[in-house]
Amino acid sequence: MNPIHPENLSVLENSLSLAIGEDFSLENDPDVIQQLIGDKRSLNTKREYQKDLKDFFLFVAKKEPRRDLVLQFLHLEQRHAVAVVLKYKAHLIKKKLAEATVNRRLSAIKSMVEMGRRLGVCNFSLDDVKGEKVETYRDTMGIPAEDYALVIALVDRSILKGKRDYAIMRLLWDNALRRNEIVNLNVLDFNAKEKTLFILGKGKGSQKEVLDLSEKTTDAIASWIKASKKKRSNEPLFTVLAYHKNGARLTGEAIRRLVDGLCKQAGITKKMSPHRVRHSAITTVLDLNNGNYRATQRFSRHAQVQTVLKYDDNRQRLQKQMSDSISELI
Numbered sequence: 330m331n332p333i334h335p336e337n338l339s340v341l342e343n344s345l346s347l348a349i350g351e352d353f354s355l356e357n358d359p360d361v362i363q364q365l366i367g368d369k370r371s372l373n374t375k376r377e378y379q380k381d382l383k384d385f386f387l388f389v390a391k392k393e394p395r396r397d398l399v400l401q402f403l404h405l406e407q408r409h410a411v412a413v414v415l416k417y418k419a420h421l422i423k424k425k426l427a428e429a430t431v432n433r434r435l436s437a438i439k440s441m442v443e444m445g446r447r448l449g450v451c452n453f454s455l456d457d458v459k460g461e462k463v464e465t466y467r468d469t470m471g472i473p474a475e476d477y478a479l480v481i482a483l484v485d486r487s488i489l490k491g492k493r494d495y496a497i498m499r500l501l502w503d504n505a506l507r508r509n510e511i512v513n514l515n516v517l518d519f520n521a522k523e524k525t526l527f528i529l530g531k532g533k534g535s536q537k538e539v540l541d542l543s544e545k546t547t548d549a550i551a552s553w554i555k556a557s558k559k560k561r562s563n564e565p566l567f568t569v570l571a572y573h574k575n576g577a578r579l580t581g582e583a584i585r586r587l588v589d590g591l592c593k594q595a596g597i598t599k600k601m602s603p604h605r606v607r608h609s610a611i612t613t614v615l616d617l618n619n620g621n622y623r624a625t626q627r628f629s630r631h632a633q634v635q636t637v638l639k640y641d642d643n644r645q646r647l648q649k650q651m652s653d654s655i656s657e658l659i
Contacts, residue, residue, distance in 0.1 A: 358450060360396045361403065365444040373509075381437035388420055389413055403442065403451040410453045414438055418458065428461035435460055471609025472597060477502055480595040490570050492556050493579075494587055496549040497567060500526075501588070501603055503546045505610040505629055507531060508581040508603040517562035521551045530630055538630075 362382060366375050386394040389402075402410070414435070421431045435458060445451030481498045485491035500506045510528045518527040518537070524547045527537040542550070550566070557568070565578035584603050592601035599605070611629045618624050 358396065358400055359448045361399050361441060361445045361448060361450065362394055362396075364448065365441055368444065377433065378437045378440065381434040382441060384434065385417055385438055388417055399441070399445075400450060403445040405453065407453040410442075411455065411457050414455055414458050422461075432460040471605050471607075471612055472592075472599060472601070473609070474613050476595070476597060477606070477609060480591045480597065483591050483594055486552075489556050492549070492553040493567060493570070494591075496546070496553045497584060497587065498591070498606075499543075499546040499549045501584075501606040502610050503543045504540055505607045505614075507607060508584045511567060511584060511603075512579060512581050514566040515562070516554065516559050516564055516566050519550055519554070519566060521547060526550075 362379075366378060369375050369378065382394050386392060386398060386402075390398055392398055402413070405413070417438075418431065418435060421434060435455075439455050439458070442451055442453070442455050446454070481495065481502070484495045484498060486495050497511060500511055501508075504526075506528065510530065513529045514526070520526070524542045524544070526540045526542055528540060529536075530538050554566075559566075564576075567579040569575060569577045569579055569583070581603075588601055588603050588606060592599075607629075611625060614625050614628050615622065
């Protein structure tokens with residue numbers, strides 16, 4: 330390798346000593362929490378981080394997390410910072426919060442510290458602060474197809490609201506969509522001719538994925554678009570019909586109320602939500618394909634096959650089968 334010429338070395342040294350230009354400078358010190366929140370795409374994640382970090386600083390400093398206070402914490406020495414966070418964790422456990430809640434709040438603090446490290450205002454890590462072990466049971470059984478048929482039959486498809494609601498209820502079942510995936514849909518995402526729908530899937534960022542639709546779901550969406558007289562391709566697919574908010578994008582909470590109300594009206598005793606409908610659809614697909622969890626993963630769009638296995642375990646109720654079998658031996 331040829332050595333660097335003295336003249337070139339001098340130029341290199343000068344370039345490294347140059348100050349950052351004005352266009353790239355930060356005013357004073359960075360607002361770490363603002364940067365952290367701005368780095369997240371999910372509105373729900375933004376809200377939870379803000380709430381959890383507020384709770385942390387109110388406990389440790391009796392103040393809300395302003396920029397200077399956050400920087401004071403991030404400038405602590407390793408042992409001091411770990412001690413503060415461990416004290417907060419002990420406080421959460423004393424309040425008898427669920428393990429998952431404790432872990433979520435610790436995760437928010439760790440994310441703030443990591444952002445501080447990236448911004449060069451923090452030299453410690455919280456690797457020594459361990460989360461709580463969580464063993465949760467998730468009821469993934471949902472309700473059977475015949476019960477959901479009773480629910481969706483209650484929708485009055487002769488009126489405008491009914492056409493909208495029917496299309497939503499079909500998407501929840503036929504494609505096991507999450508409510509946020511439905512909320513984020515625009516008119517241009519639907520292709521009636523190809524019978525496809527582009528969605529912003531969970532954890533996919535801004536990259537949309539294409540889903541094939543059933544004949545019934547395609548017809549339901551097309552009927553809603555025609556009746557609502559939607560013409561602009563970039564407008565929300567599902568919108569509010571109330572007079573004072575007519576045309577606004579439908580919210581996830583509105584979809585939750587829709588599902589909850591229809592299920593109660595149908596006499597479903599189990600507490601239902603859009604995600605419970607998703608559970609129901611996934612479990613039904615497992616039944617239809619005789620437990621082929623890899624094929625079911627294509628339908629559910631779970632990132633990990635292990636998640637689908639939990640559905641299969643609940644569906645088969647293997648523990649009960651084994652208990653019943655061993656019971657008969659004595």
